Amino acid sequence: MIPRRLALAAPALLLAGPVRAHALVTGSVPAANARLAAAPSEARVRFNSRVDLARSQLLLAPVRDGAGGTADERALDLLPGTPDTELRAALPPLAPGRWRLRWQVLALDGHITRGDIPFAVTGQRAPG
Numbered sequence: 001m002i003p004r005r006l007a008l009a010a011p012a013l014l015l016a017g018p019v020r021a022h023a024l025v026t027g028s029v030p031a032a033n034a035r036l037a038a039a040p041s042e043a044r045v046r047f048n049s050r051v052d053l054a055r056s057q058l059l060l061a062p063v064r065d066g067a068g069g070t071a072d073e074r075a076l077d078l079l080p081g082t083p084d085t086e087l088r089a090a091l092p093p094l095a096p097g098r099w100r101l102r103w104q105v106l107a108l109d110g111h112i113t114r115g116d117i118p119f120a121v122t123g124q125r126a127p128g
C-alpha cells in the first residue's frame, strides 16, 4: 500500500516538470530597441518560466556613447502582486535619450539568466 504522504506528493512532482528551464524573456514593455515618443511610466519583462522574485532584479541606466559603466545604474523596486513570471516596476521620469533595462532572474531550476533591453525615448510625438 502506498503511504498517504507519497500519494499526495506525486502530483506536485508532475507539476514540477514544465518549470524546469532557465527563464528566457518572452516579451517586454518597452520592447527591446523600441523608440518611444513618450516616456513609459512602467517597465515589465515577461518570462517563459516562473522566477524567484526575491532573488531577481530589474535595473535602469542611461546609455551614453563610450560609457559602458554601471555607475548610473539604479535598481528598480519591483511592484508587488505581479505573477511570478514577470518583473514589473514603476519607472522614474525619463528624459529623452537612450536607456537600458537590465534584468537578472533566478529561475526555479536554480539557473540565473540576465540580459539587456535597450530602448530610446525620442521626446517627439508622432505627427498627426
Ligand SMILES: [Cu+2]
Residues within 6 Å of the ligand: 020, 021, 022, 023, 107, 109, 110, 111
Ligand atoms: Cu536552467
